[in-house]
């Protein structure tokens with residue numbers, strides 16, 4: 491496993507706790523980013539051969555996940571990345587497992603909008619330590635479809651036990667379309683332009699969104715790693731995402747995910763010493 495190039499700081503931890511999202515700059519080595527980008531370019535040529543197509547897969551966006559189940563090089567890169575350590579240190583989890591990887595790429599002139607949603611809707615787990623580290627593999631800008639967030643809204647949802655569904659009548663109703671509330675002073679929209687190797691780490695209840703790619707020549711490419719930390723337990727209720735090759739009977743409610751399908755990316759060495 492390689493270490494982050496920059497230290498995780500108290501400011502990163504505080505921003506994540508307060509906003510449910512934090513921008514992490516320059517923590518992945520340029521060689522790691524270049525290798526991951528080369529793999530991503532190959533995968534974009536034939537996404538179905540390299541992973542499971544996501545619901546948003548289409549001509550105007552590559553959306554493919556669980557690639558590390560099929561591609562040994564990609565799996566190796568993820569397992570040897572600093573993603574686990576960065577995420578564990580920011581969210582305060584002593585162990586980080588990989589739930590799944592997801593490549594999101596919008597080609598130039600893509601009109602694909604990712605509507606406002608929260609990831610917790612789909613994950614078959616309980617717990618707050620199921621973040622997404624979304625790593626830029628290309629420049630990410632206002633023009634080419636950078637990812638945007640409503641800062642702090644995760645606390646409103648978690649504290650009030652609200653789980654937005656996919657549509658009205660589904661769980662606690664559809665996630666609001668925050669596009670209609672851009673001027674609302676009670677909401678804080680945050681977003682960052684990113685360079686390849688920068689990342690945003692966000693909480694599973696943080697609403698997020700991205701516009702289409704208006705650039706004529708700049709693809710927007712990102713790898714999202716969905717992760718499991720200490721407080722995550724199975725909750726495979728109806729309506730949650732299925733996990734390839736893992737049947738709901740093997741996802742005992744209340745039990746923590748483990749086993750080879752959910753490899754450990756990082757264990758806090760100081761927690762291991764404390765337990766010894």
Ligand SMILES: O=C(O)CCC(=O)C(=O)O
Nearest residue numbers: 594604609622624700714
């Ligand atoms: O890449 C995007 O534009 C959206 C990503 C997303 O929704 C996610 O990572 O959960």
